[in-house]
Amino acid sequence: KGLTQLSNGIMAGFTGNTICFSKAYKPHAWPASYQLTTRSDIVGLSSVSDGVIVTTKGKPYLVSGTDPAQMSMMELDISASCVSKTSIVDMGEVAMYASPDGLVVASMNGVTLATEGILTRDQWQAFVPSSIKAYLYEGKYLGFYNDGSNTKGFIFDPRGGKNSFSILNIYAKAGFNDLRTDTLYLMIGGALKQFNNNSSSLSYTWKSKKFSAKKPVNMGVAQVSCSSYSPSPTLKFYADGTLKHTQTVANNEPFRLPSGFLAKDFEFQLEGSVDVDSVCVYESASEII
Numbered sequence: 001k002g003l004t005q006l007s008n009g010i011m012a013g014f015t016g017n018t019i020c021f022s023k024a025y026k027p028h029a030w031p032a033s034y035q036l037t038t039r040s041d042i043v044g045l046s047s048v049s050d051g052v053i054v055t056t057k058g059k060p061y062l063v064s065g066t067d068p069a070q071m072s073m074m075e076l077d078i079s080a081s082c083v084s085k086t087s088i089v090d091m092g093e094v095a096m097y098a099s100p101d102g103l104v105v106a107s108m109n110g111v112t113l114a115t116e117g118i119l120t121r122d123q124w125q126a127f128v129p130s131s132i133k134a135y136l137y138e139g140k141y142l143g144f145y146n147d148g149s150n151t152k153g154f155i156f157d158p159r160g161g162k163n164s165f166s167i168l169n170i171y172a173k174a175g176f177n178d179l180r181t182d183t184l185y186l187m188i189g190g191a192l193k194q195f196n197n198n199s200s201s202l203s204y205t206w207k208s209k210k211f212s213a214k215k216p217v218n219m220g221v222a223q224v225s226c227s228s229y230s231p232s233p234t235l236k237f238y239a240d241g242t243l244k245h246t247q248t249v250a251n252n253e254p255f256r257l258p259s260g261f262l263a264k265d266f267e268f269q270l271e272g273s274v275d276v277d278s279v280c281v282y283e284s285a286s287e288i289i
Contacts, residue, residue: 001013001014001015001016001042002014002042002044002045002085004045004046004047004052005047006021006047006051006052007047007049007050007066008024008066009024009025009026010022010023010024010068011027012045012047012052012063013030013045014042014045014054015042016041016042017037017038017039017040017041017042017056018035018036018037018038018042019035019036019037019038019042019045019052019054019063019073020034020035021034021035021068021071022034022068023068024067024068031069033069034068034069034071036063036071036073038054038056038058038061038073038075039056039058039059039075040056040057040058040059040081041056041057042054042055042056043055043056043057043081043082043083043084043085043088044082044085044088044097045088046088046089046090046095046097046106047090048090048093048094048095048106048107048108049093049108050064050065050066050108051063051064051065051071051108053095053106053107054073055081055082055088055095055097055106056081056082057081057082058081059075059076059077059078059079059080059081060075060076060078060080060081060082060104060106060111061073061074061075061076062074062076062106062108062110064108076110076111078111079099079101080099080101080104080106080111080113081099081100082097082098082099082104083098083099083100083129083130084097084098084129084130084131084132084133086132086133086134087129087132087133087134087143088134089134089135089136089141090136091105091136091139091141091158092139093107094106094107094158095107096114096134096141096158098129098130098132098134098143099113099129100121100125100129101113101116101121101124102114102115102116102118102119102121102124103115103141103156103158105158114156114158115156115165118164118165119165126147127143127145127147127154128145128146128147128148129145131145131146131147132144132145133145133172133173133174133175135172135175135177135184135186136177136184137155137184137195137196139157139158139159140155140156140157140158141155141156141157141158142154142155142184142195143155143156144170144171144172144173146171151171152167152168152169152170152171153167153168153169153170153171153172154166154167154168155168166204168202169202170188171188172186172187172188172193173187173188174186174187175187175195183195183197184196200273201273201274202273203271203272203273204270204271204272204273205269205270205271206269206270206271207267207268207269207270208267208268208269208279209267210265210266210267211265211266211267212264212265212266213263213264213265213266215264216262216263216264217262217263217264217283218259218260218261218262218263218283219237219239219257219263219266219281219282219283220256220257220259220282220283220284220285221254221255221256221257221281221282221283221284221285221287221288222235222237222247222254222255222257222268222279222280222281222282223252223253223254223255223279223280223281223282223288224249224252224270224276224278224279224280225252225276225277225278225279225280226249226252226274226275226276226277227274227275227276227277228274228275229249229250229251229274230274231272231273231274232248232249232250232272233248233249233270233271233272233273233274233276234246234247234248234249234270234271234272235247235249235268235269235270235279236268236269236270236271237257237266237267237268237281238266238267238268238269239261239263239265239266240263240264240265241265241267244257244258244261245257245258254282254285254288257281266281268281
């Protein structure tokens, strides 16, 4: 059902709940004595340093060793089943795959839920994890999903940082990483495309988290710093969940927000295609340094 290459010339494959290993540098020879058995059916394999991650319909396994006749297998005591074989991506030292609760990072050191704190289980389920097809791009996990009415994508950076999870309005039904040229090719709308091979940037809509004040206040001034203001980004300012102001930002100068109301919860939304370095919101212009 699946085949992958490990270090030292070893091949690993599986069928049902059995993982098999070939003799080193002899991919035609698969001794039955080299087989190991998992408790649940295997979904897929991913090679990592000195071993292989085995994802199943139950708990994942770590298999390590350099001699195919002496491989050791350990079941991890964590509920991290794999719900899509095509979601498994070899990220180098780690593997990533889709579980019912979020994206999982697996290595020989263990398994963690990478999207914990970013997406709730219900939010993650909206991506229909069983439909995910994913690829590696510059250290990032690029996934595509089909929720029955929409086909979209997302990109996740397991290294963290701001904007580590973003939604894409494109969908690819197939892809291939050409390691010789470090190029990701995607099949989008019946045409073969090279990912991120365009001088122009995609448009984005990004909304901040909710910022809460200790008491009701009026935020009177805002400032947006960008790498470029061509084309000009748009800032939308929300107070207690209501849109209060929309501003096309042409430069780095502060601008007024509407007065005449008090609120405790504030959010802002950015729309555009240029890089935004910072957004600052103040009660008054005197606070600007």
